[in-house]
Amino acid sequence: MIFILMVVADNPDYKSMSDSELWQLCHKDDMRSYDELFSRYYPRILRFASRYIKDTMQAEELCMDMMFNLWVKRGQLTIKGTFSNYLFRAVRNSVISYFRKELPATLGLEEVKEECQVGRSSDYRLISEEARDVYYAALKKLSPRRRQVFILNRYEHLSYSEIARKLNLSENTVENYMVAALDGLRVNMKEYFPTLLVFLLSFPGLLFLF
Structure with a gap:
């Protein structure tokens, strides 16, 4: 023994x-x-x-x-x-x-430089508001459950297992909801993505959106 x-x-x-x-x-x-x-x-x-x-x-x-x-x-x-x-x-x-x-x-390098300088220009507020509007509009298009899982993960920083316990779901289901939410956001923001990506890279505080 x-x-x-x-x-x-x-x-x-x-x-x-x-x-x-x-x-x-x-x-x-x-x-x-x-x-x-x-x-x-x-x-x-x-x-x-x-x-x-x-x-x-x-x-x-x-x-x-x-x-x-x-x-x-x-x-x-x-x-x-x-x-x-x-x-x-x-x-x-x-x-x-x-x-x-x-x-x-x-x-193109010049385009990137130009976009990155936006944060220092008088147009910053307008572009900032447009970026937020695009994001929140895409978020609203998600189903309620996908949106809930996304917010719990990205805003409240809960892990998949924590979300599963909170919502009484399996961890695999939570992961599937999250994958679907991210896919939905990308589809709804697709045409804006190149500009928004440069914008977000210039302002790290907004990177959690992706």
Whole structure:
């Protein structure tokens, strides 16, 4: 019996562990805990990045680099809040950084400079109001449940599991609502996206909209 207990202790069930438990083990250089986090989240963050970056290889490279750096810098990183929220914020920031580099190639450097200077011009208020109007109009077009899930996640910073408990839904259902909400916003804002993207990159306080 003692031998069996020792074997169990030496072979923890990583799949049953929470994200925070796995991350704590990563700090102790436990590669298997990192492998479990990778298998849980890499497909999800890749789907997220691929919604914005249509070049599959670029999206994969971005996500692989981010996950690799997570392991390399495990001893330096302090994650506040849930691991999933941290990870999706990180991949969102990586996507934004990618677009920062790509925007000059797609819109033209002078156009980007001109757009970024809008914040210093007398037209700032008008463009700011137009950007907000476009966003809120797109938000109102979402179904009530999708809008509710989106607001709980993006405004109240609840994780999918927290939203699921709050609304008495499965976590998978919450994720599906969130995916549908983001898709709906992108469709309804599609024709405005290039201008809004430059505008939002110039004013980081509004980046949570995407």
